Amino acid sequence: MTLDHAELVADRVVTTEPQAPAAPRARRRRGALSQRNLAILGGQAITVAAVLGLLQWLVDSGRVGTIYLASPTQILRVFPHLITQEHLFGNLLITLYEAVVGTVLAFVIGVATGTWMGLSRAGERFLNPFVAAAMAVPKVTIIPLLTLYLGVGVNHKIVIVFLFGYFLFVFNTIAGIRQVQDSHLKVARAHGASRLQTIVKVILPSAAPSIVAALRVETGTALVAALFGEIVASKAGLGNMLNRAIGVYDTAKLFALVLSITVFSVLIITAVDLLEKKVLLRWKYV
Numbered sequence: 001m002t003l004d005h006a007e008l009v010a011d012r013v014v015t016t017e018p019q020a021p022a023a024p025r026a027r028r029r030r031g032a033l034s035q036r037n038l039a040i041l042g043g044q045a046i047t048v049a050a051v052l053g054l055l056q057w058l059v060d061s062g063r064v065g066t067i068y069l070a071s072p073t074q075i076l077r078v079f080p081h082l083i084t085q086e087h088l089f090g091n092l093l094i095t096l097y098e099a100v101v102g103t104v105l106a107f108v109i110g111v112a113t114g115t116w117m118g119l120s121r122a123g124e125r126f127l128n129p130f131v132a133a134a135m136a137v138p139k140v141t142i143i144p145l146l147t148l149y150l151g152v153g154v155n156h157k158i159v160i161v162f163l164f165g166y167f168l169f170v171f172n173t174i175a176g177i178r179q180v181q182d183s184h185l186k187v188a189r190a191h192g193a194s195r196l197q198t199i200v201k202v203i204l205p206s207a208a209p210s211i212v213a214a215l216r217v218e219t220g221t222a223l224v225a226a227l228f229g230e231i232v233a234s235k236a237g238l239g240n241m242l243n244r245a246i247g248v249y250d251t252a253k254l255f256a257l258v259l260s261i262t263v264f265s266v267l268i269i270t271a272v273d274l275l276e277k278k279v280l281l282r283w284k285y286v
Helices: 004-014 021-058 072-084 086-120 123-135 139-152 153-180 182-191 195-232 238-249 251-285
Strands: none
Touching: 004 139, 021 072, 021 182, 072 086, 072 251, 086 123, 086 153, 086 195, 086 238, 086 251, 123 153, 139 153, 139 195, 182 195, 195 238, 238 251
16 A cells, blocks of 8 residues: 555544434534523522622611611511502502603603604704704703693603703714615615605614614613602602602611612513514514
8 A cells, every 4th residue: 555545544444433413513602602601690699699698688787777778577577568559550650651751752752853853954953953962951940940831740740851861862872874775775786766765664673773782772771760850759659669768768668669669660661671672673674
């Protein structure tokens, strides 16, 4: 056997060695990831349990007064009273209504304003000074005026939520429109698309990620804005409940309300994330 022939046979032997199947390797990788996820979840659970245990010990041992801190068991005992006597879920619906209506108004009017400013140079030059000046006004300073004009009902809080979100939608829409690729516009013009079709089919879908980013930020601030307005002046809502708990130094009720608001906020953000994945960002690829 010649040297060249021996090398060829060796190469064939090397190249024909059995390879590890892809499926078992993928299963091992998924198994490692699942074990890692379980380890992370276990660590998180231990951390939460440790924090709750520490809070319980601090209060039960008297090292921290109940006027400053409530133990987890005290907070849990408050919930039945909040639900049955103080109508927690009814007040939640009022706050959510204010936050949702204010956000929808801010979304519709803000995206419309941003679209006009982003597509029309004349419109941008005309509106930009007014929008910038209105955005610079501290929202806290005009809330007493809104109370004077609108009273302490839900309209007062809806306007506050609207003001907190409107400018975010305006400028995110403008930024999204300016990121539209010229090649997309050229293709639309080459296929004879009208201006309205270009806006609906090309420009707004391309700007959708920026608009959705504004919606996610507004989701986190809308509930806070509604609560802030209710704490300042309201007859109902979670903010009103917080205000009454603060007024009588009911620390356990205060912590229970804060915990409820946190849970509700997480659920709302999760719902917006699902809406983003299932509906809003799909529009970009329609």
